[in-house]
Amino acid sequence: xxxxxxxxxxxxxxxxxxxxxxxxxxxxxxxxxxxxxxxxxxxxxxxxxxxxxxxxxxxxxxxxxxxxxxxxxxxxxxxxxxxxxxxxxxxxxxxxxxxxxxxxxxxxxxxxxxxxxxxxxxxxxxxxxxxxxxxxxxxxxxxxxxxxxxxxxxxxxxxxxxxxxxxxxxxxxxxxxxxxxxxxxxxxxxxxxxxxxxxxxxxxxxxxxxxxxxxxxxxxxxxxxxxxxxxxxxxxxxxxxxxxxxxxxxxxxxxxxxxxxxxxxxxxxxxxxxxxxxxxxxxxxxxxxxxxxxxxxxxxxxxxxxxxxxxxxxxxxxxxxxxxxxxxxxxxxxxxxxxxxxxxxxxxxxxxxxxxxxxxxxxxxxxxxxxxxxxxxxxxxxxxxxxxxxxxxxxxxxxxxxxxxxxxxxxxxxxxxxxxxxxxxxxxxxxxxxxxxxxxxxxxxxxxxxxxxxxxxxxxxxxxxxxxxxxxxxxxxxxxxxxxxxxxxxxxxxxxxxxxxxxxxxxxxxxxxxxxxxxxxxxxxxxxxxxxxxxxxxxxxxxxxxxxxxxxxxxxxxxxxxxxxxxxxxxxxxxxxxxxxxxxxxxxxxxxxxxxxxxxxxxxxxxxxxxxxxxxxxxxxxxxxxxxxxxxxxxxxxxxxxxxxxxxxxxxxxxxxxxxxxxxxxxxxxxxxxxxxxxxxxxxxxxxxxxxxxxxxxxxxxxxxxxxxxxxxxxxxxxxxxxxxxxxxxxxxxxxxxxxxxxxxxxxxxxxxxxxxxxxxxxxxxxxxxxxxxxxxxxxxx
Numbered sequence: 001x002x003x004x005x006x007x008x009x010x011x012x013x014x015x016x017x018x019x020x021x022x023x024x025x026x027x028x029x030x031x032x033x034x035x036x037x038x039x040x041x042x043x044x045x046x047x048x049x050x051x052x053x054x055x056x057x058x059x060x061x062x063x064x065x066x067x068x069x070x071x072x073x074x075x076x077x078x079x080x081x082x083x084x085x086x087x088x089x090x091x092x093x094x095x096x097x098x099x100x101x102x103x104x105x106x107x108x109x110x111x112x113x114x115x116x117x118x119x120x121x122x123x124x125x126x127x128x129x130x131x132x133x134x135x136x137x138x139x140x141x142x143x144x145x146x147x148x149x150x151x152x153x154x155x156x157x158x159x160x161x162x163x164x165x166x167x168x169x170x171x172x173x174x175x176x177x178x179x180x181x182x183x184x185x186x187x188x189x190x191x192x193x194x195x196x197x198x199x200x201x202x203x204x205x206x207x208x209x210x211x212x213x214x215x216x217x218x219x220x221x222x223x224x225x226x227x228x229x230x231x232x233x234x235x236x237x238x239x240x241x242x243x244x245x246x247x248x249x250x251x252x253x254x255x256x257x258x259x260x261x262x263x264x265x266x267x268x269x270x271x272x273x274x275x276x277x278x279x280x281x282x283x284x285x286x287x288x289x290x291x292x293x294x295x296x297x298x299x300x301x302x303x304x305x306x307x308x309x310x311x312x313x314x315x316x317x318x319x320x321x322x323x324x325x326x327x328x329x330x331x332x333x334x335x336x337x338x339x340x341x342x343x344x345x346x347x348x349x350x351x352x353x354x355x356x357x358x359x360x361x362x363x364x365x366x367x368x369x370x371x372x373x374x375x376x377x378x379x380x381x382x383x384x385x386x387x388x389x390x391x392x393x394x395x396x397x398x399x400x401x402x403x404x405x406x407x408x409x410x411x412x413x414x415x416x417x418x419x420x421x422x423x424x425x426x427x428x429x430x431x432x433x434x435x436x437x438x439x440x441x442x443x444x445x446x447x448x449x450x451x452x453x454x455x456x457x458x459x460x461x462x463x464x465x466x467x468x469x470x471x472x473x474x475x476x477x478x479x480x481x482x483x484x485x486x487x488x489x490x491x492x493x494x495x496x497x498x499x500x501x502x503x504x505x506x507x508x509x510x511x512x513x514x515x516x517x518x519x520x521x522x523x524x525x526x527x528x529x530x531x532x533x534x535x536x537x538x539x540x541x542x543x544x545x546x547x548x549x550x551x552x553x554x555x556x557x558x559x560x561x562x563x564x565x566x567x568x569x570x571x572x573x574x575x576x577x578x579x580x581x582x583x584x585x586x587x588x589x590x591x592x593x594x595x596x597x598x599x600x601x602x603x604x605x606x607x608x609x610x611x612x613x614x615x616x617x618x619x620x621x622x623x624x625x626x627x628x629x630x631x632x633x634x635x636x637x638x639x640x641x642x643x644x645x646x647x648x649x650x651x652x653x654x655x656x657x658x659x660x661x662x663x664x665x666x667x668x669x670x671x672x673x674x675x676x677x678x679x680x681x682x683x684x685x686x687x688x689x690x691x692x693x694x695x696x697x698x699x700x701x702x703x704x705x706x707x708x709x710x711x712x713x714x715x716x717x718x719x720x721x722x723x724x725x726x727x728x729x730x731x732x733x734x735x736x737x738x739x740x741x742x743x744x745x746x747x748x749x750x751x752x753x754x755x756x757x758x759x760x761x762x763x764x765x766x767x768x769x770x771x772x773x774x775x776x777x778x779x780x781x782x
Contacts, residue, residue: 025515039097043209045203048179053723054078057645057679060633066473066482067518067527068152068573068589070631074145076647079679079690079719081733082196083187083218083773085145085169086137091651093121093631095167096670096696098710100254101742101770102222102735103503105136109150109164110591110627111653111669111699116537118162121169122279124332125159126348127384129355131542139170139283141216141262143183143199143577146172148613152589153518153531155574156484157392160514161591163535163569164625171281174210174268178555181781187219195219197777209269209276209649215295218735219746220287220697226252226510226768229299234763235749248315250295254768258287258324261398272669276389277334285326293318294436297367303414306355315367315435319441322359325702330354340527342395342402349387355382361690362441364427366434370428373441377448380457381417392469401474403482410771414541418457453730456547456560459496471516483517488536494562496545501545506562512536526578533571539564539599543617550609554600554705555750557608559616584634593625600659601704604754615704623657623665643683645690647732648676661756664702668710677717681688686723691716705755707747713740727782733775 051074058075068782072092082088086104087096089222094107100652107112115132117378118125121140128135129274151158151166155685158166180202187195199216217769230251235241266279295315330351337344362375392406423446471484545560551557571594577587598621603613631649651673655666675691694715746764749755 030340044176045175048112048141048177048181048203048781049726052181052779053726053729055227055681055683055723057635057643057681059635059645059647060631062577062579062585063149066480066520066529066557067155068531068575068585071147072150072173075149076633077145079140079688079731080595080692080717080735081719081731081777082142083220084138084142085148087149088142088145089167090694092148092690093629094150094165094505094509094627094651094653094673096673096699097534098225098419098668098699100222100224101712101740101768102224102773103138103256104139106134107137107167108668108670109167110651111623111673112164112625112666113657113668115540116657118166119169119209120158120166121281123158123168123334124330124349124351125161125386125388126330127351127353127386127414129326129353129382129384129664134347136772139285139326140169141218141283142279143201143363144171144214144262144264146170146176151535153571153590154514154516154535155482155518156471156486156514156516156532157404159465159467160486160488160512161536161538163537163567163571165695170715171264171266171279172201172203172212172214173266173279174212174275175205176212177201177331179203179781181779183777184761185775185777187221187549188774188776189221189223190773191223193221195570196222197775199668208268208271209267212264212266212268213264214264216260216262218262220256220260220285220291220497220678220768223253224254224723224768224770226254226766227249228252228766230765231763232760233762236747237758237760242410242498243427245763248295248297249295249299252293254289254291256287256289258285267451270350273338275334278332280329280331283327285324287324288610288774289320289324291318291320293320302737305321314434314436316363316365317436317439317441318361318363320359320361323358323464327354343368343391344393345391347390349386350388350639351386353384356380357679360445362445364431364434364444364557366432370498371431373423373444374447375423375441375448376745377422378418378449378454379451380418383415384412384678385414397472397474401472402472403472404466405470408465408469410465410719412463412465413780414461414463416455416457416459416541417450417460420454421451421754423448428496447674450468453498453639455498455543455549456542457498458545459494459545461495461544462493464491478522478773480516480522482533484515484573486514486516486778488512490538492544494546495543496547498547506546506626508563510565512568526576528575529573529575531573531773535569535571535593537567539566539617543599548614553615553703554748555610555612556752557610557612558601558606559614561617564617565597565619566574566600567595567597567599568711569593569625569649580610581637583637584632586632588627588632591627591629595623595625595657597621598623598657599646602660602768603644617716622659623655623666625653625669626653627651627653628638629707643681645679645681646676647678648674650674659702660704661702665700665770667701667703670699673697688720688723689720691718693717695703704752705749706754709745711743712743714738717738727780729779731777731779733777734772735775736772739769739771744768 024110061071063069077088093333109117114134118133149168184198201214203212230247231245261284264281269276295556332349357380365372388410444459471487494506514534518531575589597619601615608614633647636644673696678691699710717734717735746760
């Protein structure tokens with residue numbers, strides 16, 4: 001594995017590890033009874049004043065589970081006021097994003113595609129509308145989170161859709177807070193836009209149990225500016241790559257403006273023998289994404305009207321607007337009972353995600369004697385529903401060993417309806433008086449009629465799962481262990497109404513045996529964890545639909561494959577973590593995954609609509625993923641600074657897979673990611689401040705007819721807070737303070753043959769940037 005040149009960051013972590021490992025000698029005695037104290041504290045809800053007027057620094061929690069799990073509580077994130085779960089996860093190990101700047105949606109644990117990461121809410125799977133089965137974390141307001149768990153290896157207790165790992169987001173429940181608080185403030189953007197944010201949260205006794213109620217309204221806004229420079233050849237072929245290869249320049253404004261509404265409620269009862277919980281959450285997004293793009297045949301020219309500059313300077317004017325209405329909700333029930341034969345637990349849940357979008361795109365092409373107008377309206381409606389139940393029973397075999405057996409039932413229905421309509425018109429020459437700042441392509445739009453289904457866009461997929469599992473867990477001296485086996489059985493029915501009725505319905509079935517095991521060994525203030533497991537990644541929904549999509553991959557058509565098998569992987573994690581006094585933890589972990597039945601696009605041997613080979617996803621490949629992860633979270637009390645907290649993590653990530661051109665990394669995997677920061681409490685002044693810095697490495701994607709290299713700038717965030725009494729906190733936060741840029745380099749080809757021969761259709765350099773965002777947030781506890 002080739003390590004990137006991050007000498008400063010690596011040196012920082014090596015120095016921190018050395019200091020922290022030796023520091024426990026001064027504080028180790030004070031931590032002997034910490035586990036017992038934490039257990040006593042966990043039995044009581046935290047005061048709302050403790051949450052709002054936070055006098056202590058939040059650190060990564062030391063988890064006692066046998067599996068390799070890292071836990072980050074709300075205290076760890078809150079002072080930087082993350083808007084979403086994705087924003088919060090930017091500060092934990094090995095999580096990268098390929099989102100637009102100042103957005104964090106599809107989490108890429110260990111740098112792998114979001115479809116390789118299992119997302120759970122309160123330990124349960126959640127549906128999403130993405131074709132790769134991933135769930136975008138910008139759907140969950142950070143204010144609803146109690147803690148986040150990074151589960152590095154799998155267990156027979158959970159479904160095995162976790163090749164890269166699992167991110168479990170635990171929302172607040174009735175035992176998480178006693179009392180209430182209100183939150184309000186605003187976000188301020190560099191284009192003078194202001195978006196409000198607010199919420200109210202309450203936890204308290206209700207009957208024999210406790211209740212938690214929360215509601216949140218969050219203004220969302222992301223103004224970005226993009227520029228693309230396109231060339232007919234690339235520096236790869238032309239060492240003297242200069243302006244003679246220039247084709248066109250595109251300037252684009254991209255604004256995402258909307259509001260998220262969220263609510264969650266939970267009622268919990270626990271008397272030590274019987275536990276019961278019913279919880280629900282609701283999230284709604286109303287968003288408008290507006291893009292305005294203009295192409296010029298000059299690298300710098302910008303004009304008022306087309307005729308104000310040399311003829312033909314403005315090539316195209318494009319306006320794209322997408323109105324998005326997303327709604328998802330879930331309700332979950334959990335009950336357990338301890339009786340003479342052990343402990344029985346039953347879980348049930350229903351979740352639904354609806355995504356309705358109305359997108360229009362209008363463009364005028366001026367690069368003709370007679371300008372041409374085109375318009376497209378695409379309507380999409382995706383509904384994903386999941387009903388699940390799990391029953392397990394734990395039987396004590398002796399004082400230190402338990403046997404657990406259980407079953408899992410899930411029915412998933414996914415309905416997709418994608419239709420579109422088009423319009424075209426030849427415009428008169430007087431449109432050359434077009435003013436690129438005042439006129440808009442929408443003036444030529446007419447009402448759309450005769451909507452038609454998109455290929456593969458009218459279908460229903462039913463996925464029914466029936467799993468059983470068993471495991472043994474226990475401890476012996478300094479060793480804790482768990483070993484289990486899970487059998488996953490899946491029946492899938494695909495009905496696509498855009499294909500020949502003879503092939504419209506396809507049924508397939510597959511089942512897998514999935515062993516897993518973990519061992520944890522306590523060594524004084526340190527401990528070693530070794531885990532191994534077999535995991536899966538199920539095929540993308542758009543890959544298993546039997547439809548033929550024209551020009552879906554460059555000039556190539558793509559034919560779906562309903563007979564795709566899941567990818568599977570054997571993996572191992574080996575980690576060591578060390579306690580630092582009462583609060584700190586420092587750790588290192590190495591991981592490896594051996595992936596089989598990797599899904600790649602291959603040719604079918606038939607020619608498609610452009611007389612190019614038709615492509616189809618097939619299980620043909622294998623791959624390997626590996627890396628090393630460091631993390632640290634501690635106060636500096638061992639050097640006399642108890643009110644100074646430092647935290648950070650560093651991950652080196654690598655992989656290998658063979659495709660139609662040779663060997664590459666897994667698509668989109670960054671070579672490294674790191675972040676570090678500090679928090680300083682000023683107790684006498686009732687104040688605090690802190691900063692965090694984050695950077696992720698370059699990522700490369702290679703698909704049929706296209707290659708993308710993505711680079712991100714660094715991200716810096718700073719907060720300052722002032723506490724007033726024991727009930728009120730005012731906090732100011734600045735994020736994206738370095739005006740981070742996202743840069744993408746595109747190699748584009750007409751077909752596979754040209755890609756292999758390096759005959760470029762187009763070479764594009766795209767840059768995207770957004771300005772800083774400032775927040776003023778106030779909280780009042782009651």
